[in-house]
Amino acid sequence: MTPTLQNTILNGDCIELMRKLEWGSVDFILTDPPYITHYRGRDGRTIANDDNSRWLKPAFNQMHRVLRYGGFCLSFYGWAKIDLLMDAWRAAGFSIVGHVVFRKRYASSERYFRYTHEQAYLLAKGNATPPTQPIADVIDFDYTGNRLHPTQKPVQALRPLIESFCPPGGLVLDPFCRSGSTLVAARDTGRNWLGIELSKEHFETVARRLTGERTAAA
Numbered sequence: 001m002t003p004t005l006q007n008t009i010l011n012g013d014c015i016e017l018m019r020k021l022e023w024g025s026v027d028f029i030l031t032d033p034p035y036i037t038h039y040r041g042r043d044g045r046t047i048a049n050d051d052n053s054r055w056l057k058p059a060f061n062q063m064h065r066v067l068r069y070g071g072f073c074l075s076f077y078g079w080a081k082i083d084l085l086m087d088a089w090r091a092a093g094f095s096i097v098g099h100v101v102f103r104k105r106y107a108s109s110e111r112y113f114r115y116t117h118e119q120a121y122l123l124a125k126g127n128a129t130p131p132t133q134p135i136a137d138v139i140d141f142d143y144t145g146n147r148l149h150p151t152q153k154p155v156q157a158l159r160p161l162i163e164s165f166c167p168p169g170g171l172v173l174d175p176f177c178r179s180g181s182t183l184v185a186a187r188d189t190g191r192n193w194l195g196i197e198l199s200k201e202h203f204e205t206v207a208r209r210l211t212g213e214r215t216a217a218a
Contacts, residue, residue, distance in 0.1 A: 009197065011200060012198065015055060015059050018059075023065055024068040028166035028172050030073075032176055035081060036050060057088045071128065073124075100121075105142075139157050171193070177196060177197045178206075180210060
């Protein structure tokens with residue numbers, strides 16, 4: 001077991017890399033894992049491991065292990081596979097303590113409805129203390145253009161979550177860091193950060209986005 005790194009991006013399998021981190025060494029996890037929906041964007045881009053759930057339980061098991069007791073994990077999700085995600089969260093030991101909706105001014109797709117929101121669940125490890133000044137459970141979600149990743153999240157929507165659920169100077173982990181928005185938001189709010197990204201291409205994108213920060217390949 002090696003000391004948990006800070007202000008670093010790791011390129012590799014998040015399950016294997018989290019196994020190397022110390023137990024209880026992370027203060028907050030904010031992540032956007034694959035939704036297991038065989039995603040394909042309008043431009044044809046896809047998401048690695050979005051076609052299977054083999055990674056799901058071991059990944060959240062490791063997230064629970066590395067998170068400190070009393071810490072929070074906020075996970076985006078796709079409603080179509082919420083049964084699989086709920087099962088993985090509970091099997092790992094998380095309690096489901098909250099839900100947030102991200103309101104968009106545009107539709108990401110249309111079928112039975114015009115889909116104009118994203119959503120995430122707030123998970124807790126152990127007896128977590130609520131924030132002294134809770135934020136609203138509806139947050140505006142600006143369009144990023146998905147320039148850096150097919151499901152790129154806006155930094156400004158993530159900042160209040162980090163400020164609410166991670167203490168100043170704490171460590172934020174994103175094991176599916178994609179475009180690096182979580183890491184940028186953590187840095188901007190005075191927190192330390194650790195990102196893991198499987199794709200070499202996206203890893204390099206995040207490294208360029210966080211110019212001047214240390215990166216590592218694993």
